Amino acid sequence: xxxxxxxxxxxxxxxxxxxxxxxxxxxxxxxxxxxxxxxxxxxxxxxxxxxxxxxxxxxxxxxxxxxxxxxxxxxxxxxxxxxxxxxxxxxxxxxxxxxxxxxxxxxxxxxxxxxxxxxxxxxxxxxxxxxxxxxxxxxxxxxxxxxxxxxxxxxxxxxxxxxxxxxxxxxxxxxxxxxxxxxxxxxxxxxxxxxxxxxxxxxxxxxxxxxxxxxxxxxxxxxxxxxxxxxxxxxxxxxxxxxxxxxxxxxxxxxxxxxxxxxxxxxxxxxxxxxxxxxxxxxxxxxxxxxxxxxxxxxxxxxxxxx
Amino acid sequence: xxxxxxxxxxxxxxxxxxxxxxxxxxxxxxxxxxxxxxxxxxxxxxxxxxxxxxxxxxxxxxxxxxxxxxxxxxxxxxxxxxxxxxxxxxxxxxxxxxxxxxxxxxxxxxxxxxxxxxxxxxxxxxxxxxxxxxxxxxxxxxxxxxxxxxxxxxxxxxxxxxxxxxxxxxxxxxxxxxxxxxxxxxxxxxxxxxxxxxxxxxxxxxxxxxxxxxxxxxxxxxxxxxxxxxxxxxxxxxxxxxxxxxxxxxxxxxxxxxxxxxxxxxxxxxxxxxxxxxxxxxxxxx
Numbered sequence: 001x002x003x004x005x006x007x008x009x010x011x012x013x014x015x016x017x018x019x020x021x022x023x024x025x026x027x028x029x030x031x032x033x034x035x036x037x038x039x040x041x042x043x044x045x046x047x048x049x050x051x052x053x054x055x056x057x058x059x060x061x062x063x064x065x066x067x068x069x070x071x072x073x074x075x076x077x078x079x080x081x082x083x084x085x086x087x088x089x090x091x092x093x094x095x096x097x098x099x100x101x102x103x104x105x106x107x108x109x110x111x112x113x114x115x116x117x118x119x120x121x122x123x124x125x126x127x128x129x130x131x132x133x134x135x136x137x138x139x140x141x142x143x144x145x146x147x148x149x150x151x152x153x154x155x156x157x158x159x160x161x162x163x164x165x166x167x168x169x170x171x172x173x174x175x176x177x178x179x180x181x182x183x184x185x186x187x188x189x190x191x192x193x194x195x196x197x198x199x200x201x202x203x204x205x206x207x208x209x210x211x212x213x214x215x216x217x218x219x220x221x222x223x224x225x226x227x228x229x230x231x232x233x234x235x236x237x238x239x240x241x242x243x244x245x246x247x248x249x250x251x252x253x254x255x256x257x258x259x260x261x262x263x264x265x266x267x268x269x270x271x272x273x274x275x276x277x278x279x280x281x282x283x284x285x286x287x288x289x290x291x292x293x294x295x296x297x298x299x300x301x302x303x304x305x306x307x
Numbered sequence: 308x309x310x311x312x313x314x315x316x317x318x319x320x321x322x323x324x325x326x327x328x329x330x331x332x333x334x335x336x337x338x339x340x341x342x343x344x345x346x347x348x349x350x351x352x353x354x355x356x357x358x359x360x361x362x363x364x365x366x367x368x369x370x371x372x373x374x375x376x377x378x379x380x381x382x383x384x385x386x387x388x389x390x391x392x393x394x395x396x397x398x399x400x401x402x403x404x405x406x407x408x409x410x411x412x413x414x415x416x417x418x419x420x421x422x423x424x425x426x427x428x429x430x431x432x433x434x435x436x437x438x439x440x441x442x443x444x445x446x447x448x449x450x451x452x453x454x455x456x457x458x459x460x461x462x463x464x465x466x467x468x469x470x471x472x473x474x475x476x477x478x479x480x481x482x483x484x485x486x487x488x489x490x491x492x493x494x495x496x497x498x499x500x501x502x503x504x505x506x507x508x509x510x511x512x513x514x515x516x517x518x519x520x521x522x523x524x525x526x527x528x529x530x531x532x533x534x535x536x537x538x539x540x541x542x543x544x545x546x547x548x549x550x551x552x553x554x555x556x557x558x559x560x561x562x563x564x565x566x567x568x569x570x571x572x573x574x575x576x577x578x579x580x581x582x583x584x585x586x587x588x589x590x591x592x593x
Contacts, residue, residue, distance in 0.1 A: 011413045020407035022418065025403025026455055028419060032454045035438050036430025042437075049437075099330075102323055115327045117576060118334050124575045126516030128534045129568055132541030132560070133337055142557055144340060147355030177333065180587075190585045209316050234427065241363035242519050246542050260432070267433040268523050280431035288428050306424075 043278035056274075063278035073262070080281070084244070087172045093232060095176050096183030097225065102218055103184060104191050105209070122234050131246035134174055135161065161247065164254035167178040171256075172246065175221025175240060186228065187221050194220040223304040230298055230306050234291035237283045259283045330418035338572070345369070345561035352557045368558035372566060377528070377536065385533040389514040392452045396510045397503055400457055400465055405491050407462075422459050436523060448526035451517075451532075461506045464588050468502040469495060473494050505585035515571065533567050 012019060038053075045056040045065060067074050099119070106112040122130070136141045138160040146157040160166045198216050207215065241260035248256035259279060267276025291306075299305035339359065344352045348363030356362055372378055406412055407419060429435075435454060444450040472495060480490050496503065518534035525531060539559055 005373050008413075015406075015412060015487075018409065019414075021402040021487065021491070022406050024399045025462070026418065026421075026452075028399065028457050029425065031442075032435065032438065032456070033425045033429065034421075036434035037428065038430070039434030039437055040430050042434065057333060087516075102326060104321055105319070106327065107320070112322075112328070112436060115331060117579060119580050120330050120582075121334055121572070121575065122337075124516075124535055124571045125511060125568060126518070126537075128518050128537045128541070129564055132537060132564055133341065135542055136560055137337070137340075142355075142492075144355070144358070145359075151355065181334070185583050185586050208313065212388075245519075246538065263432055264523075268436060273433050277431060277433045280433060284428055284431055291427060300565065 040277060040281055042274050043051070043281045045274055047274040047277075049273075059274075063275045064282065066275065067279050067282070073257070076254070077257060077259050077262050078161070080255055081237055081260075083255075084168060084171060084237050084258060087168055088175060089173050089232065089236075092175050092179065092183075095180045097149070097187055097218075097221060100178055100184040100187035100191060101213055103188060104217060105213070106297070107294050116181065116184070119184070121181070122178040123182035123262060125178070127242050128246060130174060130178055131243055134170065134247065146266045159251075161249065162251040164252045164256070167252045167255040167298045169246070171240065171244065174243075186224050190221045190224040191217055226298050226302055230291060232292045233294040234287060236290050326331075341561045341564050345558055345565050347558060349555050349558045352561070365523075368555055369566070372562055376561070377531075378566070380529055381531050381533045381536040384530060385515060388448060388451050388510050388532055392455075392514045393507050393510045395452060396458075396461070397455055397507055400462055400506065401491070401496065401499070401503070403457070404465035405461055405469055405495060407466045408472075409423035410470075422462060426459050432523075439524060444524070446525055446527045446530055448530075451514075451520050454520065455517075457508075461509065463501075464585060465502055465506060466501060466592075467588060472498055498583060499583070501581075505581045505588075508581050509585060512571065512578075530580060537563060537567050582586055 041053055042056065042059060044060055045053070046062075047053070048060050049057045065138060080306070096237045101178055103112060103116060106115070137145050140146055140157040140159045145160070149155040150157055158166070192217060199212060202212050202216055241258065244256055244258055245261050245264060248261060260283070263276045263280045263283075295306045316483055336538050340357075342359040343359065344357050345368055346364050346366060347357045347361040348365055349368070351357055351362045360430070397414075407415055409415065439445065439450050439454055442449075444453065476494055476498075477490050478493050485493065517532065521530075521535050522538070525535070540563055
């Protein structure tokens with residue numbers, strides 16, 4: 001019998017070229033993914049750069065308590081984060097499903113290809129360009145939206161980005177605009193995988209087009225829908241943070257300020273590292289719980305799950 | 308056989324075509340407007356006279372921007388960051404994905420799980436920032452390139468692709484005396500051009516459009532990429548440097564959107580095919 005250790009060394013030596021190839025990648029994961037996970041400890045410390053993680057004072061849940069009980073904005077931040085994500089789920093999740101069905105029903109293949117290509121276009125624009133277009137278009141003095149409102153409808157110009165009750169609409173509709181076309185790709189792939197004889201059989205049984213869409217096309221997309229839903233929940237709490245960061249301002253904080261933008265302000269701008277890490281950790285843990293729960297439910301009620 | 312179309316079915320088709328035409332207008336109009344406004348007379352844009360077609364056509368906004376050195380520095384920075392990022396990402400990702408595609412390799416599962424776990428949980432913005440800071444990479448290209456070097460998603464796409472390659476070819480090469488590295492370089496990578504192109508393009512477009520890493524890791528003007536310039540001018544409302552001339556402000560905003568977006572708009576019809584394939588491989592395999 002060869003001891004276990006020697007077997008390991010033997011394998012490492014025999015395949016050392018392969019392990020060496022993986023080394024840069026493994027180092028990447030350790031340095032940029034796992035060291036920051038370890039760094040989360042500073043959420044429980046009064047971290048100071050000079051003393052480092054090992055030297056800083058351990059303060060337990062102080063920063064969490066401060067966030068929930070002392071910080072006047074905590075409730076607003078949680079509410080905004082949840083609301084923006086709920087709106088996102090309500091509008092941005094079903095939109096590509098409907099569009100994919102409509103694409104599928106187009107009989108002219110050339111026309112279908114053209115519409116699809118055009119619907120992908122906004123996906124290639126940067127977040128800064130989208131935000132820039134929104135800011136300029138919505139400007140009360142020089143924005144085209146207000147010109148149209150004033151000239152065609154005789155309305156007063158609206159200060160869209162300065163009014164909290166407009167922020168969610170602006171955010172969600174621009175998200176849908178940018179991502180609806182791209183979001184159809186996986187659904188169209190699922191539709192392409194549906195057995196065409198199902199449609200034949202349905203027609204023989206007298207199913208009309210609506211019934212075919214509902215019972216064959218839609219049902220064929222369900223596995224993809226479940227996977228994407230679980231993935232979306234995995235990113236619940238962090239959606240669109242970069243765009244919010246570009247669009248928000250002190251006038252619309254009431255509905256636009258989310259946990260991540262708060263972490264950015266407190267952590268990066270004010271260098272309040274421990275407190276910001278604690279708030280960020282709270283968000284990550286909620287995200288982790290959500291994705292695990294969603295996956296468990298998906299596995300229980302359907303054949304599909306992420307793992 | 309003639310298939311009879313019911314009335315409802317024809318109504319639906321018409322309705323569908325109308326929706327599609329509206330969709331195309333909604334998708335294209337904002338950029339048509341940006342383009343028209345960028346080549347129109349500033350006064351006419353500011354007063355709302357330009358709605359679709361350019362009025363008082365002039366290239367003065369572009370001329371002003373082109374003579375601005377900051378724009379060219381940031382353009383060059385974006386190109387630099389993009390090229391370095393793409394090359395390093397392809398090298399490191401393929402080097403890691405290749406051994407992971409070998410089902411018999413001991414330890415493979417642990418490494419795969421280590422990578423997959425990062426999709427579920429991360430240390431977050433601040434601890435990552437502190438690592439980058441501790442490594443002394445602030446204000447350098449490495450802060451832009453290294454923290455996002457490997458995307459776990461692309462790693463899995465590449466591994467899936469490598470797994471599907473015929474193993475006999477590699478075996479034959481090994482018998483002929485090739486080392487693992489030679490097999491990878493001479494046999495596997497040349498066969499993997501489709502997946503390399505896809506992931507290279509994904510990385511390039513992401514890096515071209517990225518602004519957040521630059522926002523937190525760079526504070527030296529001469530290091531700014533294009534997107535930060537754009538943000539400062541469009542969103543933060545900084546006036547364009549060396550340009551006290553407010554009479555061109557509106558058209559210059561539109562012109563800089565065009566300058567930053569034009570490369571992507573020109574190539575996206577040609578590259579979308581690769582993106583669609585990449586998204587499908589990634590999506591179906593989960």
